[in-house]
């Protein structure tokens with residue numbers, strides 16, 4: 026009975042994925058319609074599983090967004106490769122708990138192996154530890170928690186035992202175009218956003234090195250974390266790590282890098298120069314669920330010094346008192362206790378793609394982003410960023426109709442794009458990060474965007 030059910034839902038998922046490019050990308054129904062479909066009374070009594078699945082399928086019908094398909098260019102989301110998706114189905118079907126190796130030796134081994142491959146691909150230190158977290162938000166929190174531990178320990182303060190009571194005020198030096206998740210991580214870690222000391226950034230959101238040096242020199246004795254960025258969510262620009270990391274290190278800072286998608290530039294020979302020197306940082310946050318095309322939720326918190334990582338995050342307080350037990354298990358590297366075995370999907374994606382497949386994925390999507398920019402520019406659009414990676418910022422005319430054009434594109438359904446505000450300008454933001462996108466998808470989508478802009482301007 027339940028076997029038939031699982032086979033059936035796997036088939037539904039497979040058919041949904043296979044046909045994702047053949048439907049209007051965002052569906053047609055509204056959020057209110059979706060709510061009405063799901064807002065059923067809590068049943069008093071059990072319902073057969075088959076019937077529940079029928080109900081779920083009916084409720085979701087028309088209310089899904091085809092971000093898994095080839096013409097979804099909103100936010101930075103990525104799709105999901107076949108092997109990674111199948112592995113995630115197994116992780117759920119096997120119901121493994123990746124809390125520790127007693128609960129699942131397979132889950133732990135998969136994370137250990139996949140973590141090693143990720144470090145290899147990204148050129149990060151082989152001795153670094155890798156925590157499998159929900160996403161870059163969590164990974165930023167872990168990296169900054171490690172920095173908090175380290176710089177306060179150097180100042181003679183044990184933050185795991187004492188909290189921040191009596192601690193010197195630490196500062197977090199970071200670019201003005203940091204991702205908003207950094208601010209939330211600071212709030213969660215008790216540092217608050219007043220600990221932020223912003224550094225000027227240029228037209229591409231890249232940190233100004235002279236200003237970084239000047240800011241670092243202002244309070245040379247204050248415990249300091251420097252947060253750098255690989256891949257600005259609007260422009261795709263990365264900080265100049267080869268210069269910025271040594272400056273921060275000379276100032277005694279912990280260096281954390283938010284590289285949710287941009288860190289993957291390191292995996293492609295033609296793009297690796299964009300993140301040169303990033304391997305000298307102390308901690309890195311990245312996602313598997315964005316550019317690597319692993320299903321949600323899958324992020325990686327990577328820390329050069331596993332002892333600092335474990336001491337900052339370990340589950341058991343016995344670790345925290347410097348007991349000398351530094352044999353941390355994977356559950357000591359994340360903020361979760363029980364969790365899904367996220368490593369299977371990352372392991373499967375990397376087995377499926379291999380080194381050349383990851384490189385090709387990065388290069389191909391960057392080339393497709395450049396193609397989109399060129400087609401739109403030919404059609405009269407202005408491209409507002411240097412398309413160095415997979416992100417494109419697009420404007421038409423005086424930009425006053427950006428939101429109308431975006432709404433028109435979304436209504437048309439050929440592709441999905443969103444709007445963003447970049448340096449006070451309202452722009453269309455396009456991210457090419459799905460492994461299934463082709464040149465034909467780009468051309469069709471560019472035509473749809475240009476046609477939408479023409480319709481709006483004719484109004």
Ligand SMILES: *Cc1c(COP(=O)(O)O)cnc(C)c1O
Nearest residue numbers: 160161162204206258283285312
């Ligand atoms: C997407 C993104 C994040 C947040 O990642 P999640 O996986 O959504 O938690 C952080 N930083 C940057 C630069 C991003 O692009």
